[in-house]
Amino acid sequence: MSGRDSGVAEVTDLAAVGIRRAGRPGIDFWTLLGTPAMLVVLVAFGVPLFMVVYKSATDPGLVNYTDVMGDPVFRKSLFKTIEIAVAATLAALLLGYPYAYVMARSGRWMRSFLLVALMVSFWTSLLIRTFAWQVLLQNTGVINTELKRLGLIDTPLPIIRNEFAALVGMTQMLAPFLILAVYALIRAIPPELEQAAMGMGARRSTMFRTVVLPLSMPGVAAGCVLVFVLALGFYITPQVLGGPSERMVGQSIAEAVHAFVRPGLACAMAVILLLLVGLVLAATARFMRLSDILKMGSMSE
Amino acid sequence: MTQSQEETFVKGRAGADIEIRHASHSYGPTLVVDDITFSADAGEIVTLLGPSGSGKTTLLRMIAGFVPARRGSILVGGSDVTALPVHRRNIGMVFQNYALFPHLNVRDNIAYPLARAKVRRAARPSIVAEALDAVRLPGVEERMPSQLSGGQQQRIALARAIVNRPRLVLMDEPLGALDRRLRESLQVEIVRIAREFGLTVVNVTHDQEEAFTISDKIAVLSHGKLLQYGPPEDLFRAPGSVEVADFLGESNVLHGVVELGREGHRLRRGDDLVLLTDQHVRSAGLVPGQDVVVVVRSWSARLVPLEDARTQRGRSWVRARIAAVLFTGDSRKIVLHSQQGETLSVRYTIDAEIPGVQGDEVAVQWDPSLGVVTSARTSPQEGDR
Amino acid sequence: MNAGLFSRTIAVVVALLLAAPTIVIAATSFTSGVIITFPPKGFSMRWYEEIFGDRAWRDAFVTSFTTGILAAVIAMVIGTLLAFMAARGRLVPRSLVATLAMTPMIVPLVVAGIGFYMAYVHTSLYNHITSLALAHAMLGVPFCFLNVLAALTAVDPRVEEAASICGAGKLTVIATVTVPLVLPSAVAGGLFAFVTSWDEVVVATLLATPTLRTLPILFLSQLREGLEPSTSAAATVITLLTIVLLVIAGLLSRRQRGRST
Incomplete structure (x- = not known):
C-alpha cells in the first residue's frame, strides 16, 4: 500500500484513540477539573506578581522608576549584577564543560565519582553551601588556617568579602545546572562518531572542535541561559561571601522591602529585574525552545 | 448476574x-x-x-x-x-x-x-x-x-x-x-x-x-x-475480484481483450493462449472486444517447455523468459518476463524439479478454471457488486 | 573514546570543589570543640544534641516540615490537575496552561517574594503557616506539572481503552488506571516541591515574622551572627533529609520509566 494510505490509517487511528480528543466541544471533564487549579495559581501567584507591577507604577507613580534609575547605588548594583552574572556563567562554562565531557566519556568508576560529587553538591541547599564557603574561605577559615599551619603564609589570604569569594560561591552553585545541560547532549553523541573522526586522521583537538563542540552547542546555549538567568536573581551568596561592592539587584530589592519606606520603589526595582530576565529569555526564545531550558532547570533542583 | x-x-x-x-x-x-x-x-x-x-x-x-x-x-x-x-x-x-x-x-x-x-x-x-x-x-x-x-x-x-x-x-x-x-x-x-x-x-x-x-x-x-x-x-x-485474489496470495495479473476463437472465448494475446471458461463468461458477462484481466495464483501455474504447451489441449499458457530463480526459505520462486512485458512469478516446492534455468524461454501454464477474470474497465469492488 | 588527561584533571578538581562544601559541613558538625575546625577535633554528637535540645531550632524544624508538607500537597494537587488539563482538556490551549504552570520557575525568587508579601500581608493568612505554604506551593507547581505531564504522555491510551472495554466507566478508568499510573510521578514532583520549600530562604525571609521562622531563616540569622558547630549540625540535618527525599524521588521516576517502556 502507498504511504498516503498508511498516513490515513495513522490519522484515523489517532482520532480513534481519542476517547477524549474527539467529541463535542464545550467544557470537558479535565477543563472543569483544571480550572480551579488555574484559578488558585492565578490568585496565589498571578495576583502577587501583578501587584508588583501595579504598585511600581502607581505607588506613588512612575516617578519610582526615575528615582530608582537615578539612584547611583541601584545603578551600580544593576551593572554589578550583570557583570557578576556574566562572569559566573563564563566560569561555570569553563569548568563545567570539561566536567560534563569527562562524565559522558569515561569508565564506570570515573562517571560514578563525578555523578556523586555533582549530586551531593546539587542536593545541598544554596544557603548551606554559602555557609560552607564561608567556613572554608574566611580569615580564620579552613584554607587560611591550614596554609598558616603549613608555614606557607603569615597573614591570611584575602579570599573572602571580595568579588573572588562571591564568584567562587556562585560558580560552584551554578555549574551543576550547566553540567547537566551539556552532559545530556554529549551523551546523545554516538562515541563512534568521535572514533570515526580520529580514524580519519583528525587530531583530538580537531575532532573535538569539529564534532563534539558543534553537536553539544544546544546544551551549552541552554545551560548558559539557565545559569545566567538564575545568577541575575542571586543575592544571598554574594551578600555573605562578597564585599560591600558585590551588591546585587536582589539585595537592593530585599533591603528596600525590609525598610519599606516606599514599597513602590522596591516594586520598580523588582520589575526592572523581571524585565532583565524577560529580555534574556525573549532573546533566547528566538532561536531555541524555552521549555527545553526550563526542563533542564527542573530535572536538577 | x-x-x-x-x-x-x-x-x-x-x-x-x-x-x-x-x-x-x-x-x-x-x-x-x-x-x-x-x-x-x-x-x-x-x-x-x-x-x-x-x-x-x-x-x-x-x-x-x-x-x-x-x-x-x-x-x-x-x-x-x-x-x-x-x-x-x-x-x-x-x-x-x-x-x-x-x-x-x-x-x-x-x-x-x-x-x-x-x-x-x-x-x-x-x-x-x-x-x-x-x-x-x-x-x-x-x-x-x-x-x-x-x-x-x-x-x-x-x-x-x-x-x-x-x-x-x-x-x-x-x-x-x-x-x-x-x-x-x-x-x-x-x-x-x-x-x-x-x-x-x-x-x-x-x-x-x-x-x-x-x-x-x-x-x-x-x-x-x-x-x-x-x-x-x-x-x-473463487476470489471475487483481482484485488481479493491478489491479497490472498501471490498472483499474476494478465491483461487482454476477449475474443471468440476456435476453442471458445479466449484473450487476444499474440502467441499466448489464455482460455476463458464458460463459467467465466457467464459470471462476468464477458463479450468479445472487452478489456479484462485474468489473475492466476503463483502456486497454480507450472512451467512447461513451449512445444509441450502448444500441443496440450484445454490449458492456458503464456510465453515468458525466466529472469531469476529465487530460494525463499520454504519454497522456490521463479520470476519471469512475459512477451507483453509483465513480470510473472511461479512457485515450486523446494524439492520439485524446475524445467528450465535463467534465460530459458518457457510456457507458464495453468488450468483455466483456476484463473479469476474480471473486467478491466470498472474498478474491482464495483464489479463485485 | 575516553576524555584526555587534561580534561580529566579539571573534572576531578571541579568534583572536589563541588563536593567539598558539603563534606566540610558534615565533618565539622561532629567536632567536640567549640569552634569550627577542619579536620574536626575529636568526635561527638554534642552539637546535634544542642540543636535538638534548642527550642528555636525545634520550632523552626517543625515549621519547615509542616510548610514543606503543605506546600508539597498543594503543589501536587495543582500541578497534577494542570498537567491533566494541558494533556487532555480541550477548551484551553495546552501552551497557555503550560505557561501558567511554568511561570513560577522563571520569575526571580526575590520578585515573587515581594509580590507574595504585598498580596498576603493584608490577608488573614499573614503570619500563618499557610501563607508560606501557599507561596512555596507555587514554586513547587512547575516540578509537579512537568513530572505528571511526562508520565501522562507516557501512559498508553490502549491501556485505558482496555479498562473501559473491561467494563469501567470513564471515572473508574481514571481512578483505577490513569491515576495509579501517574501517581509515582506526582509523588516525585511532590518531593521536589517539598525540597524546594525546605531549602527556600528568599521568599521565606520576606514572609517570615518573629513567630514564623523556618530552618533556613534561623540558619541565615545564625550565619550573620557568627559561625558555630551547631550551625554545621543543623546544615547536616537539613541536607540529609533533602538527599533522602530526592533519592526516593529519583527511584520513583525510574520505576515510572521502567513501566512505560
Missing part, C-alpha cells in the same frame, strides 16, 4: 451472533469505513483482513465502541449496541501491544473485569485461576506483567478478555508483536480456546496466513470497503 455465573467460570455459555449493518465512519472527507455489512453466527471466528489503511482496525474499534458509527448499526446477540458506551457492551478485547495494566499483577489484571461486574471479591481468585488454566499459564497470579514474556503477556491478555464470558471477543492484531514460531502456536491456542468456550471472535490482521489458519469466515477489506466475505475456502477458490 445469576449466582452460578458469578461463582464459576462456566463452560459452554456461548458467545452471541453479530451483525454489522451498513457501518460507516469518516475522518474528515475520507470514508475510512464505507457501508460495510456482514454477519456471523455465534461461536464463529471472523477475521477482518486487509492492508494497512483498509479500515479494518477502525471497523473493529467501531464494534468495540471506541469509534462512533457515523451511519449504520452493530448488533450483538440481536440487540443494537451502536449507541451503547464502551463499558456497557460486554465485549472482551485483546490488543496488539497486550495493554495489560502495568501497575497490577496478573491476578488483578484478570480480575479487573470481574471487579467491574461486581463479582464477589471472595469468588474472584478461583475464577482467575480457571481463566489462567484455560490459557495454559497457571500459577503466575503474583507476577507483574513486566516480568512475563511477550507470548505470556498475550495469554494473560486473552485470559482477561474472556474471564467475564463476554458475548464477543475482539482481537486487534493480537499476534502482530510476536515472532513467527510463537505466532503459530498461539494461533492454534486461540482456536482451541474459542471452540472450548464457544466464543464469538472478531479478529483483525493483515497476515493472510493467520486469517486462513484461524478463521471460519474472512472479510477482505480495502480502502474502507468490504471486497468479499465468506469462508476461507470459498475466498481462496
Whole structure:
C-alpha cells in the first residue's frame, strides 16, 4: 500500500484513540477539573506578581522608576549584577564543560565519582553551601588556617568579602545546572562518531572542535541561559561571601522591602529585574525552545 | 448476574451472533469505513483482513465502541449496541501491544473485569485461576506483567478478555508483536480456546496466513470497503475480484481483450493462449472486444517447455523468459518476463524439479478454471457488486 | 573514546570543589570543640544534641516540615490537575496552561517574594503557616506539572481503552488506571516541591515574622551572627533529609520509566 494510505490509517487511528480528543466541544471533564487549579495559581501567584507591577507604577507613580534609575547605588548594583552574572556563567562554562565531557566519556568508576560529587553538591541547599564557603574561605577559615599551619603564609589570604569569594560561591552553585545541560547532549553523541573522526586522521583537538563542540552547542546555549538567568536573581551568596561592592539587584530589592519606606520603589526595582530576565529569555526564545531550558532547570533542583 | 455465573467460570455459555449493518465512519472527507455489512453466527471466528489503511482496525474499534458509527448499526446477540458506551457492551478485547495494566499483577489484571461486574471479591481468585488454566499459564497470579514474556503477556491478555464470558471477543492484531514460531502456536491456542468456550471472535490482521489458519469466515477489506466475505475456502477458490485474489496470495495479473476463437472465448494475446471458461463468461458477462484481466495464483501455474504447451489441449499458457530463480526459505520462486512485458512469478516446492534455468524461454501454464477474470474497465469492488 | 588527561584533571578538581562544601559541613558538625575546625577535633554528637535540645531550632524544624508538607500537597494537587488539563482538556490551549504552570520557575525568587508579601500581608493568612505554604506551593507547581505531564504522555491510551472495554466507566478508568499510573510521578514532583520549600530562604525571609521562622531563616540569622558547630549540625540535618527525599524521588521516576517502556 502507498504511504498516503498508511498516513490515513495513522490519522484515523489517532482520532480513534481519542476517547477524549474527539467529541463535542464545550467544557470537558479535565477543563472543569483544571480550572480551579488555574484559578488558585492565578490568585496565589498571578495576583502577587501583578501587584508588583501595579504598585511600581502607581505607588506613588512612575516617578519610582526615575528615582530608582537615578539612584547611583541601584545603578551600580544593576551593572554589578550583570557583570557578576556574566562572569559566573563564563566560569561555570569553563569548568563545567570539561566536567560534563569527562562524565559522558569515561569508565564506570570515573562517571560514578563525578555523578556523586555533582549530586551531593546539587542536593545541598544554596544557603548551606554559602555557609560552607564561608567556613572554608574566611580569615580564620579552613584554607587560611591550614596554609598558616603549613608555614606557607603569615597573614591570611584575602579570599573572602571580595568579588573572588562571591564568584567562587556562585560558580560552584551554578555549574551543576550547566553540567547537566551539556552532559545530556554529549551523551546523545554516538562515541563512534568521535572514533570515526580520529580514524580519519583528525587530531583530538580537531575532532573535538569539529564534532563534539558543534553537536553539544544546544546544551551549552541552554545551560548558559539557565545559569545566567538564575545568577541575575542571586543575592544571598554574594551578600555573605562578597564585599560591600558585590551588591546585587536582589539585595537592593530585599533591603528596600525590609525598610519599606516606599514599597513602590522596591516594586520598580523588582520589575526592572523581571524585565532583565524577560529580555534574556525573549532573546533566547528566538532561536531555541524555552521549555527545553526550563526542563533542564527542573530535572536538577 | 445469576449466582452460578458469578461463582464459576462456566463452560459452554456461548458467545452471541453479530451483525454489522451498513457501518460507516469518516475522518474528515475520507470514508475510512464505507457501508460495510456482514454477519456471523455465534461461536464463529471472523477475521477482518486487509492492508494497512483498509479500515479494518477502525471497523473493529467501531464494534468495540471506541469509534462512533457515523451511519449504520452493530448488533450483538440481536440487540443494537451502536449507541451503547464502551463499558456497557460486554465485549472482551485483546490488543496488539497486550495493554495489560502495568501497575497490577496478573491476578488483578484478570480480575479487573470481574471487579467491574461486581463479582464477589471472595469468588474472584478461583475464577482467575480457571481463566489462567484455560490459557495454559497457571500459577503466575503474583507476577507483574513486566516480568512475563511477550507470548505470556498475550495469554494473560486473552485470559482477561474472556474471564467475564463476554458475548464477543475482539482481537486487534493480537499476534502482530510476536515472532513467527510463537505466532503459530498461539494461533492454534486461540482456536482451541474459542471452540472450548464457544466464543464469538472478531479478529483483525493483515497476515493472510493467520486469517486462513484461524478463521471460519474472512472479510477482505480495502480502502474502507468490504471486497468479499465468506469462508476461507470459498475466498481462496473463487476470489471475487483481482484485488481479493491478489491479497490472498501471490498472483499474476494478465491483461487482454476477449475474443471468440476456435476453442471458445479466449484473450487476444499474440502467441499466448489464455482460455476463458464458460463459467467465466457467464459470471462476468464477458463479450468479445472487452478489456479484462485474468489473475492466476503463483502456486497454480507450472512451467512447461513451449512445444509441450502448444500441443496440450484445454490449458492456458503464456510465453515468458525466466529472469531469476529465487530460494525463499520454504519454497522456490521463479520470476519471469512475459512477451507483453509483465513480470510473472511461479512457485515450486523446494524439492520439485524446475524445467528450465535463467534465460530459458518457457510456457507458464495453468488450468483455466483456476484463473479469476474480471473486467478491466470498472474498478474491482464495483464489479463485485 | 575516553576524555584526555587534561580534561580529566579539571573534572576531578571541579568534583572536589563541588563536593567539598558539603563534606566540610558534615565533618565539622561532629567536632567536640567549640569552634569550627577542619579536620574536626575529636568526635561527638554534642552539637546535634544542642540543636535538638534548642527550642528555636525545634520550632523552626517543625515549621519547615509542616510548610514543606503543605506546600508539597498543594503543589501536587495543582500541578497534577494542570498537567491533566494541558494533556487532555480541550477548551484551553495546552501552551497557555503550560505557561501558567511554568511561570513560577522563571520569575526571580526575590520578585515573587515581594509580590507574595504585598498580596498576603493584608490577608488573614499573614503570619500563618499557610501563607508560606501557599507561596512555596507555587514554586513547587512547575516540578509537579512537568513530572505528571511526562508520565501522562507516557501512559498508553490502549491501556485505558482496555479498562473501559473491561467494563469501567470513564471515572473508574481514571481512578483505577490513569491515576495509579501517574501517581509515582506526582509523588516525585511532590518531593521536589517539598525540597524546594525546605531549602527556600528568599521568599521565606520576606514572609517570615518573629513567630514564623523556618530552618533556613534561623540558619541565615545564625550565619550573620557568627559561625558555630551547631550551625554545621543543623546544615547536616537539613541536607540529609533533602538527599533522602530526592533519592526516593529519583527511584520513583525510574520505576515510572521502567513501566512505560
